[in-house]
Amino acid sequence: MSSKLDGILLVNKKKGMTSYDVIRKIKLAFKEMDIKTKIGHSGTLDPFAEGLLVILLGKYTRMSDYLMDLEKTYSGTFVQGVGTDTLDLDGEIIERTNTLSPEIILSNISNFIGEQMQVPPFYSALKHNGKKLYEYARKGENITKPPRKIFVYELSISKESSESFSFIARVSKGTYVRKLIYDYTMSLGVASYLTTLKREKMGEFSLEDARVIEEITPENIEKNLMTIKDINLPYERIVLSVDEREKLSNGIRIKTEHDETDVVLLEAENTVFAFGGVKDGQIYTRFFI
Incomplete structure (x- = not known):
């Protein structure tokens, strides 16, 4: 198992716990598994409430603001x-x-x-x-x-x-x-x-697919991680060539006739590789996944 994890973990928060209680328990579990990775979430639940909590790991913590936009x-x-x-x-x-x-x-x-x-x-x-x-x-x-x-x-x-x-x-x-x-x-x-x-749900994320903290083990943690290819986010996608992806990764903007927009998913070789936007006829990246 990797010592660093990137992805999305769906947790079923129990009543009486704060959202930070969940993160703290995950940190303790990861420490025992010798996993070192950044942990965040995409929207808290009151201690009184229970249900779906979307936990973000590693570079996926950058997606927090975008996932919070989901219904x-x-x-x-x-x-x-x-x-x-x-x-x-x-x-x-x-x-x-x-x-x-x-x-x-x-x-x-x-x-x-x-x-x-x-x-x-x-x-x-x-x-x-x-x-x-x-x-x-x-x-x-x-x-x-x-x-x-x-x-x-x-x-x-x-x-x-x-x-x-x-x-x-x-x-x-x-x-x-x-x-x-x-x-x-x-x-x-x-x-x-x-x-x-x-x-019960957050966008396409469902409580039915979530686990309580006690069910997360070294044996199943990676199997329960979701990545960008597993989810359908409500943002428009722009399909680019491998060469264009390389230019963006080197900080070079790509010319486009696409309408201006604050958020798009950038895709190459059937894989989303970054969140970006379009301004002044150019595609730019917000962050890479």
Whole structure:
């Protein structure tokens, strides 16, 4: 086995762990395997949440920002009539409202499909003056950030009981699902909070293909690594010759009639070899894979 690994590892994060807990466990496991490689991720999960965490190894850590752009699919459950400060099960109850019939709760979902503006929750990792919002919130100081544009591709809700519901949400990057559900029920006049939350998918990455940390061993680590050839990213590809690839690797830009774009995948010999862009009629590289 190589002492350095490059690729993507899909991990099934357990409830109660932070995303950094997962990375720390991987680092410890790699130390025991005598593997030295850079480790990153493409989007955290709250300790309360569970499910898919995309871990990036070696040169694939450079892809973090691009993978964060992928749409995400979540499943979960919530209860109506009660609100918490964190909008989930881990928080303190701060409000109680009347409840509505399940028929009413299920009646207005279509209004929350599509583009919308979302005010981030007080308990979030967004920063204000160098500090994370949840650090302020824990001290009783709620910082309101400007609303951000999000997109809800899919939202379905099903009745579990008169006060409990399950849901599936497919959303854009930057969407806080606990805030989405709270905003939805508040549009009907009732509070809510999440009781479970699971990330099922991120782009084409699926929880079905992920492993819990304990299942990662020296014998299977390389078999479970994904590379650029294993995934279909939602970026346009430009096919180049071997000679053009060599020029780019030497820092020489390639002339093109392709439209300007910030992100493209550069391919030669049926293999993506770099992330790049097009500007002023020239192809340039952002980084090589």
